Amino acid sequence: MTSPAADDAPVVFSDVDMAFEDRHVLRGFSCRFARDKISVILGGSGSGKTTILRLIGGLVHPQRGRIVVAGEDISELSETQMYGVRRKLGMMFQGGALLDSLTIFDNLAFPLREHTSMTENEITTEVHRQLAAVGLSEVDDLLPGQLSGGMIRRAALARAIIRQPEILLCDEPFSGLDPVSVKRIEALLRRINRQLGVTMLVSSHHIPSTMRMADQVVLLQNAQAVTGSPSELAHHSDPRVAGFLNEETDESIDQSERRSPAP
Amino acid sequence: MIALVQELGAAVIRFIVHLGRIAIFAVYVARAALTPPNRLRVFIAELFNLGVLSLVIICVCGLAVGMVLGLQGYNTLVRFGAEQSLGAVVGLSLIRELGPVLTALLATGRAGSATTAEIGTMVATEQLDGLRMMSINPIHLVVMPKTFAMVCVMPLLSALFIVFGLGGGYLVGVVLMGLDGGTYVSSLQGAVDYYDDVAGSLLKALVFGVLVGLIATYRGYTCAPTSAGVSSATTSTVVVASVSVLIFDYFITALWGV
Numbered sequence: 001m002t003s004p005a006a007d008d009a010p011v012v013f014s015d016v017d018m019a020f021e022d023r024h025v026l027r028g029f030s031c032r033f034a035r036d037k038i039s040v041i042l043g044g045s046g047s048g049k050t051t052i053l054r055l056i057g058g059l060v061h062p063q064r065g066r067i068v069v070a071g072e073d074i075s076e077l078s079e080t081q082m083y084g085v086r087r088k089l090g091m092m093f094q095g096g097a098l099l100d101s102l103t104i105f106d107n108l109a110f111p112l113r114e115h116t117s118m119t120e121n122e123i124t125t126e127v128h129r130q131l132a133a134v135g136l137s138e139v140d141d142l143l144p145g146q147l148s149g150g151m152i153r154r155a156a157l158a159r160a161i162i163r164q165p166e167i168l169l170c171d172e173p174f175s176g177l178d179p180v181s182v183k184r185i186e187a188l189l190r191r192i193n194r195q196l197g198v199t200m201l202v203s204s205h206h207i208p209s210t211m212r213m214a215d216q217v218v219l220l221q222n223a224q225a226v227t228g229s230p231s232e233l234a235h236h237s238d239p240r241v242a243g244f245l246n247e248e249t250d251e252s253i254d255q256s257e258r259r260s261p262a263p
Numbered sequence: 264m265i266a267l268v269q270e271l272g273a274a275v276i277r278f279i280v281h282l283g284r285i286a287i288f289a290v291y292v293a294r295a296a297l298t299p300p301n302r303l304r305v306f307i308a309e310l311f312n313l314g315v316l317s318l319v320i321i322c323v324c325g326l327a328v329g330m331v332l333g334l335q336g337y338n339t340l341v342r343f344g345a346e347q348s349l350g351a352v353v354g355l356s357l358i359r360e361l362g363p364v365l366t367a368l369l370a371t372g373r374a375g376s377a378t379t380a381e382i383g384t385m386v387a388t389e390q391l392d393g394l395r396m397m398s399i400n401p402i403h404l405v406v407m408p409k410t411f412a413m414v415c416v417m418p419l420l421s422a423l424f425i426v427f428g429l430g431g432g433y434l435v436g437v438v439l440m441g442l443d444g445g446t447y448v449s450s451l452q453g454a455v456d457y458y459d460d461v462a463g464s465l466l467k468a469l470v471f472g473v474l475v476g477l478i479a480t481y482r483g484y485t486c487a488p489t490s491a492g493v494s495s496a497t498t499s500t501v502v503v504a505s506v507s508v509l510i511f512d513y514f515i516t517a518l519w520g521v
Contacts, residue, residue, distance in 0.1 A: 054392075057392075057395070057396050058395075059392050059395060059396070079400075082395075083395075083398040083400070084398075086395065086396055086397070086398045087398050089396060090396075091393070091396040093389045093392065093393055094389075095388055095389060097388065097389040097390050097392060097393030098390070098393070099390055099393070099394075100384075100388070100390065110397070111397045111399075114300075114397070114398075114399055115397075115398065159397075169396075
């Protein structure tokens with residue numbers, strides 16, 4: 001089923017309820033994510049950021065409401081039907097979700113071998129091109145377990161974009177990374193968005209990065225959402241919204257973390 | 264008392280729900296086997312993991328069980344002057360019961376638990392979700408080859424267990440106790456029927472392969488995505504598969520006389 005709303009917004013949530021047992025994560029959540037822009041879903045731990053990405057990917061299903069992804073209402077689609085929609089999606093998981101028994105090269109080559117008729121030479125060229133694009137060279141033969149957290153994220157990002165998706169979902173790309181790696185991933189995401197023209201949805205609780213890179217911010221608080229540009233939200237009339245953002249826009253927490261001695 | 268009945272009822276319902284889910288899961292696995300692309304390379308790799316890597320434990324245990332059977336059998340039979348029937352006793356015990364059952368229990372402990380832990384870890388680290396997001400069905404790529412590999416290797420491992428067991432019985436009866444080798448073999452040949460005993464034994468092993476394969480993959484696939492969840496699922500695989508093998512062994516024996 002094609003939604004009229006999907007013509008301009010590639011991802012549309014309409015009145016979505018999502019709960020895990022008796023814990024409500026989303027209640028009447030409605031949102032349109034802008035095409036070709038970077039939308040950052042912001043919120044504290046357990047606020048439902050990752051759940052929104054998983055709902056878009058069809059990995060979990062809402063109790064109520066409609067979700068339109070790339071022109072398809074996915075709310076009622078079966079798992080088999082979802083595979084067609086997922087071909088238009090790429091997802092970078094928080095932990096990378098790389099297949100730990102395969103090398104980095106094979107992890108990137110895997111979707112190409114599965115879904116395209118490319119020759120091995122073409123696959124090799126494409127994989128090396130993507131690895132170079134994310135600044136990972138000479139890691140072909142390494143297993144995911146042999147890479148650092150930042151390198152795993154970049155390899156996962158390369159795998160997510162290797163089939164040039166329309167929509168790229170990035171789950172907590174900055175969590176647990178050092179400031180240099182955060183800046184590097186942030187620059188990569190902006191470059192990919194600019195060069196590929198891909199609609200990008202990023203879940204994050206890293207406020208400084210969000211304020212720098214986001215075109216649209218969706219702030220989740222108490223199962224409800226507030227949407228706007230970074231500057232709109234920073235000056236929002238609701239003190240809880242402004243408070244959440246302003247608490248860290250001056251990077252006070254980052255700085256205090258840097259100052260505090262290692263335990 | 265009411266609470267006890269309620270708890271019992273809930274446990275029965277949970278059991279039935281699990282049975283239903285395993286049945287649905289089995290249908291998905293069977294359907295995946297008929298869906299392209301074929302996973303021959305993954306399947307062969309799983310044959311190696313589940314079969315070849317279990318060879319040592321199967322051979323050693325088969326030999327040990329055969330030797331114990333030979334010793335106990337000889338000591339018992341010699342009281343009645345019937346030690347020439349040792350080949351028949353060792354052979355029938357191994358082929359009809361001990362071979363397939365002990366192989367299934369050993370395979371559960373080694374390969375079944377490893378299968379659950381591997382799939383469970385993939386669940387906990389979102390690797391299966393990663394496959395789904397790449398439009399790759401994890402049942403097709405991960406579960407189906409492991410299940411079918413288990414079904415294929417179980418009769419082969421059981422046959423190997425039996426051969427080594429017969430060798431162990433021969434070693435004790437003939438080499439250690441001085442029984443005539445020809446007597447041992449002819450007693451074995453005379454007692455064992457190809458269709459009733461050997462084919463039935465392989466059929467049992469095949470059924471156990473289906474059971475262990477499905478339980479191990481199902482528990483891994485449905486485990487909680489935490490390290491505790493993986494650990495619990497692995498333990499559960501060993502317990503549930505072992506009990507299921509013993510229960511099914513009784514019913515196969517009672518119903519089909521194998």
